[in-house]
Amino acid sequence: MPKCTINGKEIEVKDGATIMEAFRQVGEPIAHYCYHPGLSVAGVCRLCICEIEGNPRPQIACNTAVTPGMKVSNKTEKVKDGAKWILDFHLINHPLDCPICDQAGECGLQEQYMEFGKYDPEMAEKKVKKHKVVDLGPSVVLDSERCILCSRCVRFTDEVSKTHELGIFNRGDRSEIGTFEGKKLDNKYSLNTVDICPVGALTSRDFRFRQRVWFLKEGNTVCTGCSTGCNVKVYFNKEGLFRVKPVYNEQVNGHWMCDEGRDVYKFVNRDSRLLQGKKKSQGVWSEMSPGALALDAGNTIKSTPPAKLAVVVTGHASVEEYEDLLKTFQGTFKTANIFHWLNNQESFASFDGLLIRGDKNPNTQGLKKVLAKNKIQATWSELENLLKSDSIETLVVVGPENQAVYPDFAEKISKFAKVKNLVWLSSGGHNDFTTLPHYAWLIPMKTFVEKSGTFINHAGLEQKFQKVTTVVSEALTVSEVCRLFQGDKTLSPNPSRTATFVEASRSQDLVTLEDRKKNEFVFKRGPL
Amino acid sequence: MEVKLLTEFYHLEEFRSLEGYKKNGGYLELNKALKMQPQQIIDEVKASGLRGRGGAGFPTGMKWGFLPKNGEPRYLLCNADEGEPGTFKDRMMMERAPHQLIEGMIISAFAIGSKKSYIYVRGEYDFPIECLRVAVKEAYAAGYLGKNILNSGFDHDLDVYRGAGAYICGEETGMISSLEGLKGQPKLKPPFPAVQGYLRKPTIVNNVETLAAVKYIIRDGAAAYKKYGTEKSTGTKLFSLSGNVKKPGNYEVPLGYSLMNLITQEGGGIKAGRRLKAVIPGGSSAPVLTADEVAKATLDYECLSAMGTMLGSGAVIVIDDSQCMVDVLGVLTHFYHHESCGQCTPCREGTGWLNKIVHSILEGRGRLQDIDLLLKVADNMKGRTICALSDAAALPVLSFVQKFRDEFEFYVREGRSKVKGTTYAEMHH
Numbered sequence: 001m002p003k004c005t006i007n008g009k010e011i012e013v014k015d016g017a018t019i020m021e022a023f024r025q026v027g028e029p030i031a032h033y034c035y036h037p038g039l040s041v042a043g044v045c046r047l048c049i050c051e052i053e054g055n056p057r058p059q060i061a062c063n064t065a066v067t068p069g070m071k072v073s074n075k076t077e078k079v080k081d082g083a084k085w086i087l088d089f090h091l092i093n094h095p096l097d098c099p100i101c102d103q104a105g106e107c108g109l110q111e112q113y114m115e116f117g118k119y120d121p122e123m124a125e126k127k128v129k130k131h132k133v134v135d136l137g138p139s140v141v142l143d144s145e146r147c148i149l150c151s152r153c154v155r156f157t158d159e160v161s162k163t164h165e166l167g168i169f170n171r172g173d174r175s176e177i178g179t180f181e182g183k184k185l186d187n188k189y190s191l192n193t194v195d196i197c198p199v200g201a202l203t204s205r206d207f208r209f210r211q212r213v214w215f216l217k218e219g220n221t222v223c224t225g226c227s228t229g230c231n232v233k234v235y236f237n238k239e240g241l242f243r244v245k246p247v248y249n250e251q252v253n254g255h256w257m258c259d260e261g262r263d264v265y266k267f268v269n270r271d272s273r274l275l276q277g278k279k280k281s282q283g284v285w286s287e288m289s290p291g292a293l294a295l296d297a298g299n300t301i302k303s304t305p306p307a308k309l310a311v312v313v314t315g316h317a318s319v320e321e322y323e324d325l326l327k328t329f330q331g332t333f334k335t336a337n338i339f340h341w342l343n344n345q346e347s348f349a350s351f352d353g354l355l356i357r358g359d360k361n362p363n364t365q366g367l368k369k370v371l372a373k374n375k376i377q378a379t380w381s382e383l384e385n386l387l388k389s390d391s392i393e394t395l396v397v398v399g400p401e402n403q404a405v406y407p408d409f410a411e412k413i414s415k416f417a418k419v420k421n422l423v424w425l426s427s428g429g430h431n432d433f434t435t436l437p438h439y440a441w442l443i444p445m446k447t448f449v450e451k452s453g454t455f456i457n458h459a460g461l462e463q464k465f466q467k468v469t470t471v472v473s474e475a476l477t478v479s480e481v482c483r484l485f486q487g488d489k490t491l492s493p494n495p496s497r498t499a500t501f502v503e504a505s506r507s508q509d510l511v512t513l514e515d516r517k518k519n520e521f522v523f524k525r526g527p528l
Numbered sequence: 529m530e531v532k533l534l535t536e537f538y539h540l541e542e543f544r545s546l547e548g549y550k551k552n553g554g555y556l557e558l559n560k561a562l563k564m565q566p567q568q569i570i571d572e573v574k575a576s577g578l579r580g581r582g583g584a585g586f587p588t589g590m591k592w593g594f595l596p597k598n599g600e601p602r603y604l605l606c607n608a609d610e611g612e613p614g615t616f617k618d619r620m621m622m623e624r625a626p627h628q629l630i631e632g633m634i635i636s637a638f639a640i641g642s643k644k645s646y647i648y649v650r651g652e653y654d655f656p657i658e659c660l661r662v663a664v665k666e667a668y669a670a671g672y673l674g675k676n677i678l679n680s681g682f683d684h685d686l687d688v689y690r691g692a693g694a695y696i697c698g699e700e701t702g703m704i705s706s707l708e709g710l711k712g713q714p715k716l717k718p719p720f721p722a723v724q725g726y727l728r729k730p731t732i733v734n735n736v737e738t739l740a741a742v743k744y745i746i747r748d749g750a751a752a753y754k755k756y757g758t759e760k761s762t763g764t765k766l767f768s769l770s771g772n773v774k775k776p777g778n779y780e781v782p783l784g785y786s787l788m789n790l791i792t793q794e795g796g797g798i799k800a801g802r803r804l805k806a807v808i809p810g811g812s813s814a815p816v817l818t819a820d821e822v823a824k825a826t827l828d829y830e831c832l833s834a835m836g837t838m839l840g841s842g843a844v845i846v847i848d849d850s851q852c853m854v855d856v857l858g859v860l861t862h863f864y865h866h867e868s869c870g871q872c873t874p875c876r877e878g879t880g881w882l883n884k885i886v887h888s889i890l891e892g893r894g895r896l897q898d899i900d901l902l903l904k905v906a907d908n909m910k911g912r913t914i915c916a917l918s919d920a921a922a923l924p925v926l927s928f929v930q931k932f933r934d935e936f937e938f939y940v941r942e943g944r945s946k947v948k949g950t951t952y953a954e955m956h957h
Binding site for chain 1: 694711716865866867868869870871872873874876877878879880881884885888895898901904908911912913914
């Protein structure tokens with residue numbers, strides 16, 4: 001555990017720690033572009049130079065290990081001047097694309113320029129021209145002129161996704177990022193390269209030109225794409241959600257997330273939601289407010305004998321909601337017909353080696369745990385038998401938030417449609433419902449972004465998430481619906497249920513908000 | 529006055545072949561060395577004061593001493609990339625005396641305990657590569673390479689590896705990267721090659737001339753080698769003399785020899801009617817010397833280093849007063865811009881920027897502040913990069929502008945060369 005002095009402060013660091021990590025430890029992180037804690041050290045941007053006492057030449061902090069008694073400073077004139085010139089070298093061929101570049105507001109070059117640059121450029125020659133708007137793959141667009149050749153994306157495809165699609169071609173200041181012959185950047189983690197790119201060279205085709213980042217707020221939550229439960233943050237404003245980025249969690253997802261999870265915001269936005277409660281009575285659809293609809297459905301449920309009442313649940317709701325559901329249906333309505341809708345169980349065990357798992361529900365484990373705790377042992381084949389023998393009068397379905405990962409959706413609807421009364425709790429507005437011939441109640445539900453709760457991922461890890469924003473304010477959570485079924489009209493959340501966001505184990509690698517304000521590039525300065 | 533230590537038999541056509549080489553004392557030293565202890569050879573080389581002849585001048589024996597003594601497999605790499613502009617001495621050796629290099633390499637490999645070595649030759653050297661390949665074949669056939677060389681129990685394999693046109697592959701870690709099949713981009717140091725180099729094993733990278741000199745140190749002993757040269761710069765060196773001299777070529781002289789004598793005696797002097805203006809003493813990366821400084825310079829590491837330049841690879845480029853210094857600088861900045869590998873930002877952008885500024889001046893679009901800008905940019909490229917190419921690009925710019933500022937100012941003000949009176953287009957039509 002060597003001791004060293006960083007900018008005059010003496011600290012003790014782990015064995016083998018680099019100067020970069022030591023600076024982070026004292027709370028004065030050094031600006032950098034090519035270093036990334038999840039990738040190997042490249043040492044090519046040279047921005048992290050610092051002065052070590054006794055060494056006439058400035059050294060880079062990311063690759064130099066701390067030796068006992070080392071005295072390092074990055075506040076000397078030599079270092080500040082050097083860093084300013086290195087930033088200058090980054091900028092001399094950089095195009096003036098800020099007005100049209102997605103990265104504006106969270107750009108590494110902009111951050112450092114505002115931090116210690118703010119000078120007039122001395123470059124009066126013509127800038128190097130390179131390819132712009134290059135389709136590297138189906139989801140990533142490259143602009144070579146903006147690229148500062150930090151090689152983070154190349155190292156990512158070599159070390160993390162191990163798909164080796166990217167390389168740097170040509171030499172010197174004619175270098176450009178590109179894909180190798182015959183390859184496209186189409187692996188399942190390709191959008192991580194857009195996250196780690198410090199400038200606007202790699203942009204996401206999905207997000208390109210859609211919103212300026214300073215108009216977006218962000219909120220941390222858990223991805224519901226599969227049972228891994230990567231920690232993510234969603235960016236949103238009153239128009240809806242715009243994109244999803246990973247949050248570092250050492251145990252669950254490291255620094256990364258998969259491309260499938262990036263689409264989770266799509267089924268949250270208004271254009272794919274069920275906005276109004278719909279009731280089908282004697283073949284005629286009418287609209288009702290969700291609360292009234294739930295009360296109405298509750299009357300039907302109360303009048304159904306327990307043996308003819310069944311509930312189908314998917315793994316998309318939170319543990320607290322499952323508990324409320326069981327308290328209501330097992331406790332109040334006294335039925336044991338609670339069935340777990342497993343969409344593609346055969347592939348549940350599949351794992352691609354990095355993050356993507358075959359179980360496309362975030363809370364299968366949570367549901368299983370709650371069912372087991374309450375000793376519900378009903379199997380799916382029992383449900384099928386009950387349906388076939390027309391023994392179910394009222395079926396309550398807690399539907400999936402993301403219909404796309406339920407390939408048997410349409411088939412199941414036609415099966416469920418055989419019952420007399422179908423109460424469907426759905427966040428998405430599905431077209432399939434227009435064909436239901438019996439009495440049906442379609443209650444709009446809130447998505448994971450709009451509520452707080454706990455998911456249990458594949459490994460049994462409990463992850464609490466907090467409400468980020470409200471997209472459809474009339475929609476209800478499962479807990480609220482359950483209360484309404486029982487006739488209880490209070491909608492306020494149970495005060496003992498205030499969930500707190502358990503921050504991922506903060507290792508030294510995690511960038512704090514204060515860091516980001518100063519030197520990292522993921523910072524937006526708030527509304528204009 | 530020339531010394532014929534390494535170059536003694538270069539005038540003989542037959543010296544290239546194994547037969548001719550052996551007739552003139554070939555492979556006797558290998559025999560002698562294999563009967564010594566490896567550490568003895570290292571000590572002898574250390575005592576001789578031999579310094580790297582490729583450019584950096586690092587004491588060879590000391591470099592060999594950095595290797596771990598644990599018997600871990602290690603590699604010997606011969607740097608025959610010879611990329612430094614103005615240098616063509618190694619080419620002569622590979623063409624005329626490939627066996628001399630091979631023998632020097634086997635002795636050195638034996639000293640450091642290496643079982644495998646490579647000669648990395650720049651791709652443009654077609655004929656030298658062919659000469660080397662033929663020589664290696666001959667050496668294998670005669671038992672000087674392969675298993676149990678001369679019944680000593682020492683195995684050694686040697687391969688000739690061809691580069692593909694990159695100056696940066698002459699940088700030792702750039703060469704190691706290239707040899708590993710990667711892009712020839714230098715690696716971060718530390719770890720240094722002697723600890724972790726080729727394939728992450730301890731590696732020694734030495735220049736062609738350095739390895740060949742080892743043979744003569746073994747033959748005559750360290751004391752005899754030290755008789756040549758100065759106290760800190762011992763031995764002889766091959767100098768590639770080029771530029772505005774009557775007799776350009778390679779000359780072997782003892783270190784400490786007067787630079788002026790090399791130009792006027794061996795080189796035959798400047799053409800009639802012209803005067804010496806400047807000399808680049810050690811390859812294009814060495815700061816230029818004015819004619820007054822040349823008069824005081826001796827060709828050894830200390831003197832040139834004290835004068836603010838370096839001995840480097842020993843490429844002496846002579847410039848007379850008919851040359852426009854701005855034009856000459858334009859050639860150099862173009863070279864460095866072309867050859868920068870592009871890994872680290874100061875060099876990648878700086879070489880391009882310097883080239884653009886110099887060519888702006890050459891094309892008549894220069895501004896007066898460009899001259900100071902050249903100095904600022906070059907100054908800020910130094911000391912902040914992974915390898916020394918950035919320094920090598922910056923030093924000529926700094927020295928040319930500082931020592932010949934009047935030519936630059938004239939060119940900026942009038943848009944044409946002070947020396948030639950003509951514009952760039954007219955100079956290079």
